Amino acid sequence: MLAELFLDAAAICREHSPLTHTLLVSAADDLTRGGITAKVMAGSECDRGGTVPGLRFAGALHRLVLEGRAPTLAAHYPSAGGRPHLPTLWQDALPVLDEHADELRALIASxxxxxxxxxxxxxxxGGLHTATHLAAEAAGRRTPFCVKLLEVGASGGLNLRPHRVAYRVGDTVLGDPGSPLVLDAxxxxxxxxxxxxQHLxxxxxxxxxxxxxxxxxxxGRLHLSSFVWADQLPRFRRLQAALDLALLDPVPVRRAAGPxxxxxxxxxxERDVLTVVWHSVVWQYASPADRAMGRAVLADAAARATPMAPLALLVFEPRRTHPDRYEFQLLLRLWPxxxxxxxxxxxxxxIPFEWHTRPWV
Ligand SMILES: C[S@@+](CC[C@H](N)C(=O)[O-])C[C@H]1O[C@@H](n2cnc3c(N)ncnc32)[C@H](O)[C@@H]1O
Incomplete structure (x- = not known):
């Protein structure tokens, strides 16, 4: 039932986004009473839990706020310069839902x-630096390889500029110190x-x-911005800076399945180039068929790799470390x-991240 899915989504954000949590709990209550939320969600009543209808609802409202079309609600949204006042959030959301019900319904459905x-x-x-260095060592080269970076599941491609980002690490800045995107690593x-x-x-x-x-x-910018919880300001600002960097240095993302x-x-x-296949938080969404084909395509390419035309797989993915615990790990494989x-x-x-090199078995 939709109200339960809204409460499931609310539970996901309870710790990290009081704003989204309050919005979704109120919307769930409104849904059970057959209020305006039911009209906005009409047609999505039977959606699977995996499509997270609650977060689509919150994202659509956030989008209206970011477009400057819901000023009373925007007063609660830090991403639009507001400050949340949770006791009055829902009463300020109601007129927005009422006024834009048809538009919101279409957006949520699509x-x-x-x-x-x-x-x-x-x-x-850090992973690319490590890979270029180890591949050069294996090939007996004194200088690291240049990199061809291939990202599967790139979304908007915001991680396709790792050499154009400024990384604050201790009291040094790595990467590009002039970048609009500055990360406290x-x-x-x-x-x-x-x-x-080393230069990447x-x-x-x-x-x-x-x-x-x-x-x-x-x-596209609004689409990605709308799904960042509006009271996670550092994350929201990071995204805006990355979007600005992308405008300065466009890299198109093709519509295709990874394999x-x-x-x-x-x-x-390619000779004298380290080809790196990279993906982050994609594997869990890939179908079993795509996973199997992905492994086969990579094994095929690995068999063709040579010391002077090496291949790397670099991934940042959640891995189960205990029956009920996951860890986001950075893993590297190099061929040959x-x-x-x-x-x-x-x-x-x-961010944050702890470096500790061990075998990946
Ligand atoms: C959680 S997002 C992660 C996006 C990006 N990698 C990042 O780290 O910010 C997962 C992305 O994987 C894409 N995706 C899922 N399965 C895919 C597949 N088989 N081939 C290509 N992309 C896929 C989704 O469309 C989505 O954009």
Whole structure:
């Protein structure tokens, strides 16, 4: 039942977003009474829990706020310069729901919840440095390889500029100090290579997604912004800075399923280039068929890799560490040579992150 799905979504945000939590609990109550929320959600009553109808509802309202079309509600939204006043939040939401019911209903029915977390560029940056260094060592080269970065499940492609981000690490800034996107990397420990004296050179970048977001458009920017909980201001600001960086340095994301796309991208190994296949928080969404084909495509490409045209798989994905616990781990495999490492683990959004190199088995 829809009201229960709203309460499930409310439970997910209770700790991190009091605003979204309050909104969804009130909306669930309104749904059971057959209020305006039922009109807004008409047609979505039988949606599967996995499509998270509650977060689609909250995202659609957030979008109206970000567009400047719900000023009374915006007064509660930090992402729009407001301050939440939870006791009056729902009474200020009601007129907005009433006025925009048809538009909200259409938006909720046609969108999927989608995020793109630029904080994940920080573990990616350290992981790429490690990979280029280890691949060079294996090939007997003195200088690290240049990188061709291929991202599967790139969403809006916001992690396709790891070399153009400024990373504050201790009292140093790594990456591009002039970047509009500055990340406090929150690192404990360091990657197992010297980052201060190495330059990450990317000679090719490409991404694919089943639902690519075109972040060069206002629509794409609003789509990604609307699914960040409005009272998570640091996360929201990080996203806006990453969107600004993307406008300065566009990298299109192709509409495609990962494995089919990789067949083309990996067809010819490139000499003097380390090809890196990267994905973050995608594996759980891939179908069993896509997972099996993805493994096969990669194994095929790995067999063609040579010391001077190496291949890496670098992933940041949740892995079960206990029956009821997950850890977001950064994992690296290199071909040829058989390097297989767990480089560290961190928060789901990539920040903070702890580097601790161990075998990946
Ligand atoms: C949680 S988002 C993560 C986006 C991005 N990787 C990040 O870390 O911010 C998962 C993304 O994977 C995409 N996706 C899921 N299965 C896919 C597949 N088989 N091929 C390509 N993209 C896929 C979804 O469309 C979605 O954009």
């Amino acid at each position: 969108t999927v919840v989608q995020t793109n977390e630029p904080g994940r560029s920080a573990p990616l940056f 929150g690192w404990t420990g360091r990657p197992p290579v010297d980052l201060a004296h 050179r990317l000679v090719g970048r490409a991404g694919c997604d089943l639902n690519p977001v075109d972040v060069s458009t206002e629509d 089919e796309w990789l067949v083309d991208q990996l067809a010819r190994p 040579g058989g390097v297989s490492l767990r480089l560290g683990s961190g928060a789901g959004h990539g």
